[in-house]
Amino acid sequence: MARGILLTANLPQLQNLIKRDPAGYREEFLQQWNHYISIRHIFQINPNEQANHFRELVSFIAQVTQCYPAETKEFPSHLSSLLLEHYGSLSPDIRHNLVQNLVMLKNKEVITSLELLKTLFPLLPRTTSSSLRTFIRKTILMDIRTANARSKNLKLNRAVQAMLFGMVERGMDAKASNDRKKDKEGSANGEGALWAIIVTKELWSKGVWDDAKSVAIVALGCFHPVVKVQSASLHFFLGGDEEDEDSDDDDEISGAQARSQEEDSQRRQQASQIVKAEGKKKKRKAKDALANANFPALDLLHDPQGFAEKLYDSLVRFDKRFQLDHKILIMQLLSRVAASHKLTVLGFYTYIMKYLTYHQLRVPGILACLVQSVHDFTPPDALTPVIAKLAQEFIHPGVGGEVIAAGLNSIREICRRQPWAIEEELLGDLIEYRKSRDKAVTSAARGLLQLFREVNPGMLKRRERGKNASMSLAEGQKPAAFGHGQEAAVDIEGLRMLEDHLTALREEDDAAGGDEVDEWDGWDVESEESSDSGDWINVDSDGEDNIDVSDSDDETEKKKAEEAKAEESLLPSTLATTKILTPADFALLNDLRVKAAEKAVESGAGPSAKRKLADLQSAQKASASADDRNTFISEQDILGPRKKAKADYEERMASIAKGREGREKFGSMKGKKNKETISSTTNREKKRNKPLMMIMGSKAVRGKKKASLRDKQRKLRAHIEKAKKAYH
Numbered sequence: 237m238a239r240g241i242l243l244t245a246n247l248p249q250l251q252n253l254i255k256r257d258p259a260g261y262r263e264e265f266l267q268q269w270n271h272y273i274s275i276r277h278i279f280q281i282n283p284n285e286q287a288n289h290f291r292e293l294v295s296f297i298a299q300v301t302q303c304y305p306a307e308t309k310e311f312p313s314h315l316s317s318l319l320l321e322h323y324g325s326l327s328p329d330i331r332h333n334l335v336q337n338l339v340m341l342k343n344k345e346v347i348t349s350l351e352l353l354k355t356l357f358p359l360l361p362r363t364t365s366s367s368l369r370t371f372i373r374k375t376i377l378m379d380i381r382t383a384n385a386r387s388k389n390l391k392l393n394r395a396v397q398a399m400l401f402g403m404v405e406r407g408m409d410a411k412a413s414n415d416r417k418k419d420k421e422g423s424a425n426g427e428g429a430l431w432a433i434i435v436t437k438e439l440w441s442k443g444v445w446d447d448a449k450s451v452a453i454v455a456l457g458c459f460h461p462v463v464k465v466q467s468a469s470l471h472f473f474l475g476g477d478e479e480d481e482d483s484d485d486d487d488e489i490s491g492a493q494a495r496s497q498e499e500d501s502q503r504r505q506q507a508s509q510i511v512k513a514e515g516k517k518k519k520r521k522a523k524d525a526l527a528n529a530n531f532p533a534l535d536l537l538h539d540p541q542g543f544a545e546k547l548y549d550s551l552v553r554f555d556k557r558f559q560l561d562h563k564i565l566i567m568q569l570l571s572r573v574a575a576s577h578k579l580t581v582l583g584f585y586t587y588i589m590k591y592l593t594y595h596q597l598r599v600p601g602i603l604a605c606l607v608q609s610v611h612d613f614t615p616p617d618a619l620t621p622v623i624a625k626l627a628q629e630f631i632h633p634g635v636g637g638e639v640i641a642a643g644l645n646s647i648r649e650i651c652r653r654q655p656w657a658i659e660e661e662l663l664g665d666l667i668e669y670r671k672s673r674d675k676a677v678t679s680a681a682r683g684l685l686q687l688f689r690e691v692n693p694g695m696l697k698r699r700e701r702g703k704n705a706s707m708s709l710a711e712g713q714k715p716a717a718f719g720h721g722q723e724a725a726v727d728i729e730g731l732r733m734l735e736d737h738l739t740a741l742r743e744e745d746d747a748a749g750g751d752e753v754d755e756w757d758g759w760d761v762e763s764e765e766s767s768d769s770g771d772w773i774n775v776d777s778d779g780e781d782n783i784d785v786s787d788s789d790d791e792t793e794k795k796k797a798e799e800a801k802a803e804e805s806l807l808p809s810t811l812a813t814t815k816i817l818t819p820a821d822f823a824l825l826n827d828l829r830v831k832a833a834e835k836a837v838e839s840g841a842g843p844s845a846k847r848k849l850a851d852l853q854s855a856q857k858a859s860a861s862a863d864d865r866n867t868f869i870s871e872q873d874i875l876g877p878r879k880k881a882k883a884d885y886e887e888r889m890a891s892i893a894k895g896r897e898g899r900e901k902f903g904s905m906k907g908k909k910n911k912e913t914i915s916s917t918t919n920r921e922k923k924r925n926k927p928l929m930m931i932m933g934s935k936a937v938r939g940k941k942k943a944s945l946r947d948k949q950r951k952l953r954a955h956i957e958k959a960k961k962a963y964h
Contacts (some may be wrong), residue, residue, distance in 0.1 A: 238607040240548075241639065243841050246635055247268070247292055247293075247296045248296075248348075250264055250265075250268070250296070251299050251300055253297055254300045254303055255299075255300065255303065256301075260305035262304070263519065265300065265303075265304060265307075267305070267667050268293065268296065268297070269297065269304075269307060270309070271293065272290075272293045272294070272297060275289065275290050275293060276290070278316065278447065279420070280318075280322065281324065283325050283326055283330070284327075286328060287327060287329075290330075291329065291330060291333045294315070294333060294334065294337055295333065295337060296312055296373065296437060297338035297939035298311075298340055298341060299339060299340075301344065302345075302346060302906040304343050305346070311341075312338065312341055312346060312347045312781065313350065315334050315338050315341075315355075316335060316338070316351075316355045317664075319331070319338075319359060320335050320355065320358060320359075323359070323362055323363075328365055328368070331363070331365070331368060332365070332367075332368050332371070335356070335371065336371075338351065338352060338356075338775040340373055342379070343611060347772060349379050349380075349392055350392060351396050351397075352375075353376060353379065353380075353395075353396060353399070354399070356372050356375060356376055356431075357399055357403070357431075358374070358428075359372055359401075359739065360372055360373065360427075360431040360909070361429075361430070361431055373435075377435070377438060377439065380392070380393075380396065380439060380444060381439075381442065381444050386442050390936050391446075391574070393445065393449075394449070397445075397449045397450060397453060400432040400435065400436055401432075401449075401452070401453050401456065402431070403428045403429055403431070403432040403460060404429045404432050404453060404460065404465075405426060405456065405915060406428065406429075407426055407460060407461075407462065407465070407535050408429075408456070408459070408460055426460075426462035426465055427466065429457060429465045430464060430465045430468060431461070432457075433453070433454055433457045433468045433469055434464060434468065436454055436472075437454065437468070437472050440472070440930075442531070445533070447536070448536040448537075448538060450860060451533050451536040451537060451538075454469045454472045454473070454533070455469070455537060455538070455543060456469075457469030458470055458473075458543075458546075458547065458569070459546055460806060463558070466562075466564060467565065470565045470566065470568075470569050471565070472533065472567055473493075473533055473534060473569050473572070473573075474565065474569060474572070479645075490873070492821070498518060511831055529618065531576065533577045534573060535576065536575075536578075537573065539598050540573055540576075540577040541577070541579050543573060544570055544573045544574055544579050544581050545575075545581060546584055547566055547569060547570045547573070548570060548584050548587070548748050550566065551563060551566050551567070551570075551584075551587060552587060552609065561598070561599060562748050564598060564601050564602060564605065567588070567602065567605035568601075568604075568605050568608070570584060570605070570609065570751050571605045571606070571607075571608035571609035572608060572868075574608075574609045574611070575609060575610075575611055577609050578611050578612075578613050580613060580614055580615065580618075581616070582618050584609060585609075585618050585619065585621075585622050588602065588605070588606055588622075589621070589622060589625050592606075592622070592625050592626055592628050592629055592630075593629050594629055594639045594642075594643075597682075599642075600642065600871035600875055602756060603642065603646045603869055603871075603874045604870060604871050604873070604874055606622065606646065606650070606866070607646060607653070607869050607873075608869050610649075610650050610653040610654055610655050610657075612653060613652060614654050614657075615718070616654055616656040616657045617716055619650060619654055619657035620657055620658070621661065622650075622657075623647055623650060623651075623657055623658050623659075623662070624659075624750060625660055626643050626646055626647055626821030627643065627647070627665075627824055627960065628663060629643070630642060630643025630644075630646070631643045631644060631666065631669070637674035637676055637908065638676060638679045638875065638878065639739070640669065640674070640676075640680075641674070641677050641679070641680045641875070641876045642874050642875055642876070644669065644677065644680035644683075645680050645873065645874050645875070645876050646680055646685065646874055647666065647807065647868060648680065648684045648687055648873075649873065651684070651687060651688070651691075652687055652691070654718075655688070655691045655692045655694075655715065656717070656718050656934065657777070658695075660695045663684075663688065663695055663696070664696075664697060665683065667681055667684060667685045667696070668681075669681040670682050671686060675877070676872060676876050676877055676878065677934055679684045679876060679877060680876055683698060689701060689702050689704070689705045690705075691704070691715060692715050693705035693708065693709055694709060694714065694715075712956070713928070727908065728734050728825070729834070730825055730829040731811055732811075732826060733825070733828045733829070734811060734824060734825045734828060735810075735811040737824070737828060738811075757766070768867060810917055814834075821896060826852070826855075826856055830849070830851055830852050830853060830856065831850055833845060833848050833849040834849060836848075837849055940956045
């Protein structure tokens with residue numbers, strides 16, 4: 237009896253004894269289990285009654301569940317139902333305790349990861365505690381990362397992705413009427429979809445998920461009716477992170493601000509400076525991240541044309557509801573999808589024309605979106621009105637030089653991607669701006685002229701074409717019209733060098749294989765003694781033509797070398813017909829050609845080899861710069877070179893604070909009294925210390941004596957007015 241009372245009153249001691257001898261303390265455990273069942277029914281009716289005792293019982297049973305799996309098989313479902321069905325009525329301590337015990341059951345392999353995640357995911361949008369939300373979030377991410385550490389856990393990934401997809405889709409169904417009133421259900425659906433997007437983005441950024449299904453989840457979020465969810469999804473494809481999408485960071489920042497208010501004034505100033513610096517750093521990071529789109533995710537989009545058309549439909553449908561910054565985000569994603577997949581959404585160019593005015597807010601970003609959406613498959617007829625609108629709004633004498641430069645740079649970048657989009661007369665008028673006195677305008681106009689000298693010199697006047705362009709036109713070289721491609725290539729120069737390089741690499745890999753490869757050499761070749769037993773003998777496929785009846789081995793080798801040399805000079809490499817060449821293969825091919833040309837120059841080749849090397853190097857640099865231009869265009873490319881902008885208040889204060897470093901006192905140093913060595917005084921101080929007899933003979937004193945009454949009255953009145961102003 238004493239033993240039972242002791243064990244019932246001391247649950248940690250009973251827990252220790254059960255783990256040592258589960259069979260010996262089975263009756264004591266069943267007693268506590270029955271007690272838990274009765275307390276659980278009472279707790280469901282009134283959660284405030286015996287809450288502490290119920291928490292202790294739950295922790296005790298969770299610790300010893302693996303010792304009695306048959307009796308406690310329903311225990312994990314009890315905890316899950318309490319969290320999912322009675323979450324609002326539970327206290328914060330009970331919620332945290334139940335979640336911790338569920339995680340412990342998963343660690344003890346009592347429940348699976350999928351069962352745990354089915355409980356944790358619905359809790360993310362419902363919890364209001366930052367600590368619990370952080371714990372749930374870290375648990376979810378760590379569990380999925382651990383499951384995919386050695387190899388991809390496809391079963392778990394598919395189940396979790398289906399769960400997240402349902403969270404996003406459920407919110408869209410609830411808001412199908414596009415009603416923007418915030419109710420409890422809509423808010424919960426929006427929060428659930430937001431957390432689904434956040435978890436998907438983090439798993440993608442950590443490299444845990446890199447498949448098309450995770451991209452499909454975020455792609456669905458791009459059309460969610462809640463703007464915050466849509467914005468987070470758009471930032472995923474654009475490569476940046478929204479500042480306010482992580483509520484945990486907001487809680488941490490607010491907590492830091494609350495703590496800083498309790499400190500002294502000096503530490504508050506330091507904290508405010510740190511916050512300002514971090515804010516600038518976040519903006520700078522967001523800007524840099526926005527310049528690097530998430531191209532792997534764009535490549536994994538399912539039906540990119542349909543995705544782009546849906547983005548355009550959302551722009552047109554909710555044009556009055558969306559703010560300008562959000563519309564620019566949609567434009568950026570639409571333009572990048574169009575550029576990445578060579579898509580055409582003709583209505584987009586008609587829609588964007590209403591924003592092409594020089595007084596439009598954030599017009600450089602809008603121009604960047606316009607330029608980014610253009611490619612060589614874009615119809616010129618759709619771009620000609622856009623270029624005419626740009627010239628009409630941005631390029632005329634009534635605007636500043638920066639506006640004209642932005643318009644010229646935009647037209648230049650559009651024509652770089654589609655040279656047939658501009659009319660010949662308009663091009664001639666724009667090129668005349670190279671005679672402007674503004675440096676930015678002159679640079680932009682010269683860039684446009686240089687571009688058409690390269691891509692389509694026939695649209696320029698004869699005196700503007702330049703030497704190289706005139707020579708190419710004289711030789712009959714003309715750019716292909718829209719819709720016409722280049723002639724099919726018969727062979728690729730230097731392809732045999734690439735084939736030899738790949739063969740050499742393959743031989744090195746075979747040689748690095750060790751003795752294992754050597755042991756298996758000739759395993760299918762029988763000995764000479766068994767050659768008469770009717771086995772197959774490997775021979776060339778050419779049959780009798782390759783059989784040389786000559787008695788001399790030297791003649792045979794010489795003849796074979798001549799045939800190989802003749803074959804190499806006549807026939808192209810078979811690499812193009814047996815392998816799909818990737819961009820990496822072409823880059824390697826160009827490097828091999830450059831190296832071969834360098835070796836030829838070093839060996840003392842003629843001037844033709846040097847010219848060939850220079851052409852290859854310039855072409856390599858031009859292709860690299862062209863890839864950079866086509867990959868992304870920023871607002872700085874639209875604005876062009878500019879003067880240094882005027883510093884704002886924060887930058888001026890930072891400059892002042894930097895100048896004060898190392899100084900003992902922030903004040904005037906007139907007279908230099910604070911210096912260790914005495915230096916000369918100012919002229920005003922010298923006048924104060926002059927003898928009276930020297931001052932009496934000065935011009936100023938004599939003028940006062942000879943001043944008229946009117947002058948004295950005027951000076952007195954001015955003195956009175958000045959004193960009044962100083963007093964007020």
